[in-house]
Amino acid sequence: MEFAIVDIETTGGAASTCGITEIAILIHDGEKVIEEFESLINPEQDIPTYITGLTGIDNSMVSDAPTFEELSDKLWDLLHGRVFVAHSVNFDYGFVRACFNAIGREFKVDKLCTVRLARKIIPGLSSYSLGRICETQKIPILARHRAMGDARATAILFDQMLKKDSQTVFQALKKNSGEAFLPPNFPITKYRKIPEACGVYYMMNEKGNVVYVGKAINIKERFKNHFSGQLLPSLKQKLKEEVVDLKWEITGTEFLALLLEALEIKRIWPKYNNALKLPKTMWGLFHYEDNSGFSRFQIAKVTKHLRPLESFFSSDEAHAFLKEAIDNFDLCPRLCGIRKAACKPGDYNSCQGECFSQSKPNDYNLRVAELVARIKESQKEILLTIPGKSEEEYAACVFDRGILSKYGFYSDASLSETEILGKLEPVPSVPETFYILKQFIPTFKPEQIKVLDSVL
Numbered sequence: 012m013e014f015a016i017v018d019i020e021t022t023g024g025a026a027s028t029c030g031i032t033e034i035a036i037l038i039h040d041g042e043k044v045i046e047e048f049e050s051l052i053n054p055e056q057d058i059p060t061y062i063t064g065l066t067g068i069d070n071s072m073v074s075d076a077p078t079f080e081e082l083s084d085k086l087w088d089l090l091h092g093r094v095f096v097a098h099s100v101n102f103d104y105g106f107v108r109a110c111f112n113a114i115g116r117e118f119k120v121d122k123l124c125t126v127r128l129a130r131k132i133i134p135g136l137s138s139y140s141l142g143r144i145c146e147t148q149k150i151p152i153l154a155r156h157r158a159m160g161d162a163r164a165t166a167i168l169f170d171q172m173l174k175k176d177s178q179t180v181f182q183a184l185k186k187n188s189g190e191a192f193l194p195p196n197f198p199i200t201k202y203r204k205i206p207e208a209c210g211v212y213y214m215m216n217e218k219g220n221v222v223y224v225g226k227a228i229n230i231k232e233r234f235k236n237h238f239s240g241q242l243l244p245s246l247k248q249k250l251k252e253e254v255v256d257l258k259w260e261i262t263g264t265e266f267l268a269l270l271l272e273a274l275e276i277k278r279i280w281p282k283y284n285n286a287l288k289l290p291k292t293m294w295g296l297f298h299y300e301d302n303s304g305f306s307r308f309q310i311a312k313v314t315k316h317l318r319p320l321e322s323f324f325s326s327d328e329a330h331a332f333l334k335e336a337i338d339n340f341d342l343c344p345r346l347c348g349i350r351k352a353a354c355k356p357g358d359y360n361s362c363q364g365e366c367f368s369q370s371k372p373n374d375y376n377l378r379v380a381e382l383v384a385r386i387k388e389s390q391k392e393i394l395l396t397i398p399g400k401s402e403e404e405y406a407a408c409v410f411d412r413g414i415l416s417k418y419g420f421y422s423d424a425s426l427s428e429t430e431i432l433g434k435l436e437p438v439p440s441v442p443e444t445f446y447i448l449k450q451f452i453p454t455f456k457p458e459q460i461k462v463l464d465s466v467l
Contacts, residue, residue, distance in 0.1 A: 016097070017162065020062075026109040057070060080114045123180070127183065132180075194238065206230055209262055213257065213258045223250060269447045277443075295321065304371075308347045322412065343366045392409055392411050400420065411440075
């Protein structure tokens with residue numbers, strides 16, 4: 012970040028009717044002054060005698076000087092994109108802005124006032140005029156009431172305050188620029204680089220560790236809301252104390268942002284992400300054959316040693332699925348583990364007497380086999396193609412049993428299925444991606460979904 016330290020002399024006190032007679036600009040790079048510029052300016056109006064008495068600048072001195080418009084390109088290059096710093100900054104800034112506006116150029120930059128800064132960093136002075144502050148801080152003013160003399164003194168004062176209490180300086184800059192919500196150690200320059208695009212963002216502490224991962228349709232707006240809103244005040248305060256940097260990855264779509272967020276939270280385990288960090292208990296529908304030769308189902312928790320026919324995020328979800336299957340395929344609730352006692356005639360329309368008669372399992376097992384085949388059919392891998400990060404790019408995701416297994420980007424629309432799959436990177440299995448797919452699958456067009464040949 013660079014600062015333009017400015018001082019001007021004028022024909023009077025009103026920017027709307029008076030003109031600039033002299034300007035000095037010193038460019039400070041945060042460490043030292045790296046460039047100086049000064050010039051008399053023809054205000055295209057008479058200089059009152061009392062102003063001449065104060066500044067020493069008279070009409071003859073400015074008669075051959077360039078006008079503001081003639082200097083405007085040079086001044087624009089010096090001021091635009093830098094922080095405008097001055098003693099009683101609104102006076103200098105107001106004149107410069109008015110002169111730019113008069114020639115049809117809208118001038119708007121961030122500004123800092125060394126008077127306000129001095130009141131906080133050098134408290135207790137009886138006066139905060141430039142002369143009084145410089146006297147107390149032993150800063151020489153070689154040409155009082157001339158632009159370069161005052162600008163150099165202001166630059167020395169600003170440099171001292173920046174080195175003594177940079178936090179106050181940057182907090183003032185945030186407040187003046189409408190960015191006071193930012194964490195105290197988060198650079199304004201970084202905030203202004205945050206894209207207003209869809210993706211995943213990573214909040215980092217001073218050690219470079221990720222403390223929070225989130226997704227957003229507009230990353231910049233979402234980051235701002237973390238610190239300016241009223242929700243979760245305790246989390247906001249913790250993040251404000253720790254966050255010093257932000258990284259992001261553009262995804263192009265909210266769907267992919269949600270998927271990547273889930274992957275990254277499980278990969279990094281940031282300390283302030285709680286919703287997705289806790290391990291989920293998965294429930295499974297298991298299929299086996301009993302001693303009588305009947306195909307049976309059982310709902311139980313999934314372990315690493317047993318692979319279920321179908322997986323669920325809760326016991327209730329698994330039971331609801333199985334009850335619907337019992338009705339649709341005329342299965343016996345007892346043989347499916349839903350009912351403990353044998354069914355009685357008329358209890359269940361679906362049970363055809365397998366659990367209380369001496370019927371053979373053949374016909375029943377055929378109905379079970381049809382259900383199993385239907386489940387396995389639904390578990391084929393799918394390749395999903397969605398928009399990428401730009402109009403020329405595509406994203407592709409492979410889902411294995413409904414859970415994301417690979418994803419990546421490509422730009423050549425003529426690639427074959429095999430070539431697209433070759434560009435995708437495998438990712439760890441994160442069960443939460445199943446729900447994300449389930450949520451978005453109705454929004455995709457049929458041509459975006461390709462069922463792959465491999466069956467799991």
